[in-house]
């Protein structure tokens with residue numbers, strides 16, 4: 001297990017922005033994870049978890065304490081039982097790998113997973129999904145249980161994206177299994193399991209084959225390619241849709257903000273709810289554009305846009321300055 005110091009984080013974010021982590025670990029096993037968590041507790045430094053980095057905005061000032069990326073804790077065990085496909089998935093497994101397990105059996109979850117970036121643990125945390133009326137369309141519908149390494153937390157009340165100061169003994173052998181109905185699922189969020197880290201996820205779906213699923217997945221991928229600015233680093237939709245009819249992208253577009261630039265960050269000309277990095281963007285440029293869009297939508301429509309992405313790291317001074 002190697003803990004790196006002053007580790008650059010931009011490569012761990014699909015926006016390709018952000019400063020350095022004081023310390024950084026990418027565990028490959030539960031034992032590595034255990035050592036990292038115990039190390040952070042002994043050092044008295046906060047721990048921040050990331051995975052695919054496709055829904056986080058990492059501060060230019062970096063992240064204090066230890067950042068743990070789950071990306072290398074991967075693997076899927078598959079079983080067919082009682083007419084269902086049961087998948088036991090390590091949290092760092094990419095969603096595209098999960099898709100393959102469903103696609104092999106031609107079953108429905110492959111469709112909403114098409115083109116969804118990031119990892120399975122991050123998919124649970126964000127209750128990732130699509131807005132189209134398909135079944136299933138979000139993680140909450142395919143997850144049976146999650147396994148969490150829980151620990152006590154001291155210091156400030158827990159906030160999404162903020163580091164956690166571990167205050168209790170950590171034992172990765174004692175992961176807690178929480179069933180789907182013990183969790184609090186909502187639009188692009190899942191609560192009821194913190195503070196802790198999700199290590200494994202149990203997913204399942206009835207083995208009812210849809211002969212046309214492969215074709216549907218191809219169409220969904222093409223649709224993303226045509227509608228989303230995938231040629232530039234981005235983090236997907238930056239705001240949640242206020243409702244199915246009031247879509248954040250449409251509201252931002254109607255404020256005339258498509259193409260607006262702050263530094264090298266730009267509100268995409270293709271999709272107004274995407275902010276793209278044209279090359280050398282800073283996290284502050286992206287954040288500035290988000291705040292500007294939020295303000296303009298509030299002025300024009302009286303609606304408060306809520307961030308979908310999670311701000312990670314050292315943003316305290318910005319809060320104080322505003």
Ligand SMILES: Cc1cc2nc3c(=O)[nH]c(=O)nc-3n(C[C@H](O)[C@H](O)[C@H](O)COP(=O)(O)OP(=O)(O)OC[C@H]3O[C@@H](n4cnc5c(N)ncnc54)[C@H](O)[C@@H]3O)c2cc1C
Pocket residue numbers: 014048049050051052053054055056070091092115116117118119120121122123124125126127128129130160161188196197198199228230234235236237310
């Ligand atoms: C091009 C593009 C398109 C996208 N399209 C969609 C879409 O259609 N629908 C959608 O819902 N999202 C979409 N997203 C957003 C993103 O892909 C999802 O939210 C994804 O589920 C995030 O997973 P991740 O592994 O990248 O998580 P990260 O971005 O690494 O982390 C997200 C949050 O989860 C926490 N976290 C991650 N893993 C763990 C873990 N194992 N234990 C504890 N906490 C953890 C992190 O601390 C952070 O708070 C898109 C993003 C991009 C770049």
